[in-house]
Amino acid sequence: xxxxxxxxxxxxxxxxxxxxxxxxxxxxxxxxxxxxxxxxxxxxxxxxxxxxxxxxxxxxxxxxxxxxxxxxxxxxxxxxxxxxxxxxxxxxxxxxxxxxxxxxxxxxxxxxxxxxxxxxxxxxxxxxxxxxxxxxxxxxxxxxxxxxxxxxxxxxxxxxxxxxxxxxxxxxxxxxxxxxxxxxxxxxxxxxxxxxxxxxxxxxxxxxxxxxxxxxxxxxxxxxxxxxxxxxxxxxxxxxxxxxxxxxxxxxxxxxxxxxxxxxxxxxxxxxxxxxxxxxxxxxxxxxxxxxxxxxxxxxxxxxxxxxxxxxxxxxxxxxxxxxxxxxxxxxxxxxxxxxxxxxxxxxxxxxxxxxxxxxxxxxxxxxxxxxxxxxxxxxxxxxxxxxxxxxxxxxxxxxxxxxxxxxxxxxxxxxxxxxxxxxxxxxxxxxxxxxxxxxxxxxxxxxxxxxxxxxxxxxxxxxxxxxxxxxxxxx
RNA sequence: GCCCCCGUCGUCUAAUGGUUAGGACACCAGACUUUCACUCUGACAACGAGAGUUCGAUUCUCUCCGGGGGUACCA
Numbered sequence: 001x002x003x004x005x006x007x008x009x010x011x012x013x014x015x016x017x018x019x020x021x022x023x024x025x026x027x028x029x030x031x032x033x034x035x036x037x038x039x040x041x042x043x044x045x046x047x048x049x050x051x052x053x054x055x056x057x058x059x060x061x062x063x064x065x066x067x068x069x070x071x072x073x074x075x076x077x078x079x080x081x082x083x084x085x086x087x088x089x090x091x092x093x094x095x096x097x098x099x100x101x102x103x104x105x106x107x108x109x110x111x112x113x114x115x116x117x118x119x120x121x122x123x124x125x126x127x128x129x130x131x132x133x134x135x136x137x138x139x140x141x142x143x144x145x146x147x148x149x150x151x152x153x154x155x156x157x158x159x160x161x162x163x164x165x166x167x168x169x170x171x172x173x174x175x176x177x178x179x180x181x182x183x184x185x186x187x188x189x190x191x192x193x194x195x196x197x198x199x200x201x202x203x204x205x206x207x208x209x210x211x212x213x214x215x216x217x218x219x220x221x222x223x224x225x226x227x228x229x230x231x232x233x234x235x236x237x238x239x240x241x242x243x244x245x246x247x248x249x250x251x252x253x254x255x256x257x258x259x260x261x262x263x264x265x266x267x268x269x270x271x272x273x274x275x276x277x278x279x280x281x282x283x284x285x286x287x288x289x290x291x292x293x294x295x296x297x298x299x300x301x302x303x304x305x306x307x308x309x310x311x312x313x314x315x316x317x318x319x320x321x322x323x324x325x326x327x328x329x330x331x332x333x334x335x336x337x338x339x340x341x342x343x344x345x346x347x348x349x350x351x352x353x354x355x356x357x358x359x360x361x362x363x364x365x366x367x368x369x370x371x372x373x374x375x376x377x378x379x380x381x382x383x384x385x386x387x388x389x390x391x392x393x394x395x396x397x398x399x400x401x402x403x404x405x406x407x408x409x410x411x412x413x414x415x416x417x418x419x420x421x422x423x424x425x426x427x428x429x430x431x432x433x434x435x436x437x438x439x440x441x442x443x444x445x446x447x448x449x450x451x452x453x454x455x456x457x458x459x460x461x462x463x464x465x466x467x468x469x470x471x472x473x474x475x476x
Numbered sequence: 477g478c479c480c481c482c483g484u485c486g487u488c489u490a491a492u493g494g495u496u497a498g499g500a501c502a503c504c505a506g507a508c509u510u511u512c513a514c515u516c517u518g519a520c521a522a523c524g525a526g527a528g529u530u531c532g533a534u535u536c537u538c539u540c541c542g543g544g545g546g547u548a549c550c551a
Contacts, residue, residue, distance in 0.1 A: 024551070026551080027550060088549090091549090092548075092549075104477090104478095105477045105478075105547095106477095107477075107478080107546095107547055108477080108547080109478095109548085135549095147481095150481070153481080154480090155479065155480070156478090156479065156480095158478095158479095159478070159479045159480085160479080160547090161547080163549095164548080164549050166549085167549045169549090171549085173548095173550085175551095194481065194544085194545070195545060195546075195551085196546095196551080197480065197481065197545075197546080198479070198481085198547075199551090200480095201480095226481090227544075227545085229544090233543060234544090235544080235545085261488090264488060265488070266488090266489095267489095268488085271489095271490045271491070271498075271499070272490070272498070272499040272500080273490095273500090274488080274489080274500050274501090275500090291482095291489080292481075292482060293481090293483065294481095294482070295487085295489090296487060296488075297488095298487050298488065298501070298502080300487085300501060300502055301488065301500075301501040301502075304501055304502085305501085307513095307514095311514085355513095357513065357514050357515095358514065359513085360513090385511095418510090421510090422510090426510090432510095433509090434511075435510095436510070437510035437511075438510075438511065441510070441511060441512095442511090445511095447511095447512090448511070448512070449511070450512070451512090451513095452509090452510080452511090452512095453510055454510085
């Protein structure tokens, strides 16, 4: 759904068209305020903006179909008066029974029975208290159109049954409202999921009728986007975690990364290239270049693309965007940069260049900087970090503690510390670098993966460093 | 059943009537690094099958196979 919005948006921006956002809430049972809010929040977060429609207005409103019933009633009446639609009294049970009796498969669909009802028959149905639905009369000929993505598509005559546009109770259906609104809102390009492909011939016919009764000027161009697949060979649905935008955001996707990845699903900006900005996408995007075959959502690739975009952020931007994640993880005191303490900002600013190149999601920042921000005197090593502590850890820590105790506060600097420890542990102590620095890193960060060691030592300072080394040694 | 769509490495894709079929992610090996990450080098890996057109098909056509969607008084 987001990918569809993205392609529509990119196509509209590329062609300097008008992007219209309309809500098709004709099935009010399943359209909730909550789902609308989520859609809007998602688009806003992504920066996908529209020119006319919900919340922004425009010349062809209202943009909620639930507020346009009078319009649909009027058009339905015109279609009926012109003879393009007719009253249908058949219930689905009756249709199924007739199909069965005639030896047709159950899935054959509507048989056109009510097309030829006489006035007497209709009157009889009404006398029974039955009310008619309104059906569109499909012509007995092949229907073809040129899909923007798939080329010419032809449907054989007779393969699309007459379809209902208004329920017996007067409720208009999507089959009517969608083409009517597209006509009234002067939509000339429709990009939608390929699941709507087989309903397109019905709409082609509808446009012909709408033109004849003066409601539509043109038939829009259609482009049917391929699905995005999830696990196995199933279309991604709203329930799948992969399609949950907010979940991705929670994990630390930034909009640039997610948008870039989504764009890659069915489209390519050019040979040997897959990282780009939305401005570049708009500049290059042409629906006709979209591939027709479905793509699988690959979270690993998405994450890798996200990492590229995180690295492209300015340091300041990176920090500001990270703060909400840090706050959520209890690592800092506020959820926005300006409300942080001076100490927090100082530490984070120092840590940024160390952390930014090694996270792929903003959610990973907390783990990287937690030990730098905290003044705890002991950090229990994570299990995988503890595994890195070899038998020599105890001796190494002793040596490190005695070496570092000697360092005056004013000389507690990255390069100096590096030099001192290398001399004491590696050159004089005879330990391999891996064995020498491993225990120190685990003591200071508690993790197997951490920002560079000596920079970290400088950031947390002498007292905390020594305390952590001492306490790890006690807890070996 | 009928109608429609789709088919290049595991995944996303590029290109082409004649190429060693390219890139990215993932994976594996190596270099760098105190670890991890970043970066770099290398390895692995694809035109679904069969006919036809052609001097030559991954590319054009057809058939088949495989996958998907539709066949609603849902959208």
